[in-house]
Structures are given as structure tokens and as C-alpha cells.
Amino acid sequence: MSGQQEAERSDAYTAHFKVWRGDPEGGGLEDFRVEVNEGEVVLDIIHRLQATQAPDLAVRWNCKAGKCGSCSAEINGRPRLLCMTRMSVFDRAETVTVTPMRAFPVIRDLVTDVSFNYEKAREVPAFVPPAGLAAGEYRMRQEDVNRSQEFRKCIECFLCQDTCHVVRDHEENKPAFAGPRFLMRVAELDMHPLDAAADSGLDRRRTAQDEHGLGYCNITKCCTEVCPEHIKITDNALIPLKERAADARYDPLVWLGSKIRRRRE
Template sequence: MSYESEFRIWRGEGGEGGFTSYRVEVEEGEVVLDLVHRLQATQAPDLAVRWNCKAGKCGSCSAEVNGRPRLLCMTRMSTLPAGEPVVLTPLRAFPSVRDLVTDVSFNYAKAREVASFAAPAGLAPGEYRMRQEDVERPQEFRKCIECFLCQDTCHAVRDHEENKAAFAGPRFLMRVAELDLHPLDAAAEQGLDRRDAAKEEHGLGYCNITKCCTEVCPEHIRITDNALIPLKERVADRRYDPLVWLGAKIGLRPRD
């Protein structure tokens, strides 16, 4: 059964603009991106929006629906309040390019700041061996599709532009946590302390574990509980637990 819905979409360039209202026919089972495409085809051919796979796996169609960061292709119209306008805005944490498209280059800059996996000496690719439990521990984090919804909803990024230089955001602190858990990562042997880097270079202390990043993750990754809080605990142990400090002094391997 079809019905008509009102869409209020932010239109503009470079942060300057306003809302434009449209009336559009909705078919049963459609998602918000379907309606955006219909508007492009019938009323607003110049409406700018990013999308690619339309299957919730590329992260391209990130925007805000009624003020909440979402993937347009995974937001069913049936889940939105009936009889109320659907309000679409670009990700507010990042500079506006045009309409629903934002400049997310901040995230790619932060990705380059996280040191990649450090291969262990004496092992060639294909010779790595790990226990299954060590494979499973960080597996959840590898489901990330880099939609950057967690980055957008994090108030340390969204509400405080001055934090961006020092704070990597939840997506990339999760990457640090994943590498810190990797039993074959040889960063320490190569002079890189990932836990110190998390605190000093990537701004782990800016996170106050409100769990807003977890709430918007379309892959249902428990970013706060399984990545950020344990990483904070390991950093705190390293710096403030006297037994861990003493063990490090006499050469004992710290417990993860």
C-alpha cells in the first residue's frame, strides 16, 4: 500500500543553505534512499547524495535522519514516525560540500596517523599462526564499514571543532585497540607503544564513554564496551597500577 510523505531536505553548499520541502509517494518496504532516488528522478535532479552499494556495506550513504546519524539505505520508512516529515541533513560533524554530501577527509587523515600492523621478525606472510581465541577477540572490530556515523555522533568531535587536531575519534581508537590485542603485532619491538600512542597521540582521554558511538553503529559493534573501555583500562594499568609498573621494570610481559 502506498502513501504520500513529506521530506524536508537540507539544500546548500559550503554550509550555507536551508531546508526544502517535497511531497513524495512511498511504496511498502522502501528505505529512505529509495525516496531520495525518486526525488532525484522526479523533482530534484540536482540533489547531491553519496551512495554506492545500497546494501549497508559500503558506508557511503551516511546522513542524519530526523537528527540521528543513519545509513539511508538501511533506514526503512516503516520505522519512522507516521504522519511526520522526514528531515534529512548532512553529517553535522564534518564540513558541508553540497546538500547531503560532507567532506569526511578528517577521518582519512586520522586513519593515516594510526600505525599499521607491524609484522613480526622472522615470519613471512602465510606463516603467521594464532590461537582461535586470539582471532576471535578483535574480529568484531573488523566488521567496521567506515560509515563514520560513530565519528559524527561523538560529541568530542561533533561539538568541539578544537578537539579534532588531538582526538582520533571512536572508529580509529577502535583500530588502535584491535592492533593492541593482536598477539603477532610487533609494534613494541619496533619502538612503538600503542597504548602510549592511544593516550598521547590519539586522544583516548577525550572519550568519556557515553556509548553514543555504539548506539548508531549499523554493524552493531560494541565500540565502547569491547574496544574503548578495555583500552582505557590497559592504559590506566600501565600508568597507575604499581604491580604492572614493577613488572614492566623487571621485564615481565603485561597482562592484556
């Protein structure tokens, strides 16, 4: 054994894990004692459990670099990425509990059915390019570019969707509520200076309110708190979208301007 390996082994300890095991029919937490080494993340421990004690443990993962969004779960009740949660944040005597995302149906063990999110994604109309401009002719101010780039950092881990109490605690709201990830997408498109949706009769602010459930959001910022990309979902997307939707519906000057514009057309 090399000196480096000996040093790593000297920092090892045994942790107490509780991992949810089950399927749509039901399940529960199982206890495990598992070795932890210096610098490891929770996903490393789950992999060690698969290799040594629970070979049939189901977990979804891909990149192990915090960029694919696959390994979303809940650790001690908080939505997190397994691959970005270091074991060093827990006390060595603490029990680490790993459960599947609560807002979505369980497939097996830590794997959930997140198809709800893809259904909501399809309900958001795509970017409408401006007429008369080729792709290479688009011009934007840097502040508009920065805004879109912040929103596009989203890795679709769906942790914001999982922690949002509108869907987490009220399954009946899902048909009418897109959730923070897709309301952020609507906000991005509505704020995009080159989006020509309005020219084709699509009112993104109205659809945000009437079709995507913007009014259900009460800006608790829980979505922002769990975002691994540190996107300010509430402050930079949801609150501005609410303000725009309110202006479009209730501001008399905006209403008058829309009437004048229609007459000219």
C-alpha cells in the same frame, strides 16, 4: 499493470520530507511531498526526489546494501545509513527530515567532507608483523581471531565519528582526538597477539592516550548505538583500551616489570 504492481501501488502513500539543501556558504531545509511504496528505504525516496523534483540534489551512495558506508546522513537528527533505514519505521503522518552529518563540513546538500577521518587513519601506525615468521605461519587462538573480526566488520561509514560529541560539538578537539573509529583500530592492534610494535619501540597504549586523545572519550556509548554493524565499540574496544592505558601508566607492577625487562635487554 500486473497484480503485484497493483498491490504495491495500493500500499503507496505520500510522505512529507524535509531535505537540507545548500553548500559551504549556507543553506536550509526544503519541503517535498513524495510518493513512498511498500518496502522502500530512505535512499529510495531521495533517488525519487532526484528523478522527479530535485535533479541537482547531491547525495553520496554506492552499494545500497549497507556495506560501503557511503550514504551516511542524519535522519530526524539521528546518524543513520540512508540505505538501511526503512520507511516503515516512521509513522505515515510523520515528517522525515534528512540532513548531512553535522560533525563534518558540507560540500553540497547531503554530501560532507569526511577527509578528517582519512587523516586520522594515517596517524595510526600499521600492524607490525612478528619477526621470523612468514605470513602462513601465524597462529592465533580463536578468541583473538573473533575479537579482530568484530572490529574489522567496520564499513567506515563514520556514523560513530559523527555522533561522538567530542568532535560533533567541539571542532577545536579534532586535532587532538582520533574518534571512536580509530581508537577502535588502536585497540584492535594493541590486543592483537601477533603485533610486534612494542619490539620496535612503539607503545600503542601510550600513543592512544598522548597522541590519539583516548582521555577525551567518556564512554557514553553513543558510538555503539549508531553502528550499523552492531560492533560493541565502547565495551569491547574503548573501555579495554582505557584499562590497558591506565595499567601501563599507573600500575606499579606493570611499571616494575617494564624496568626489569629493560635491564635484561
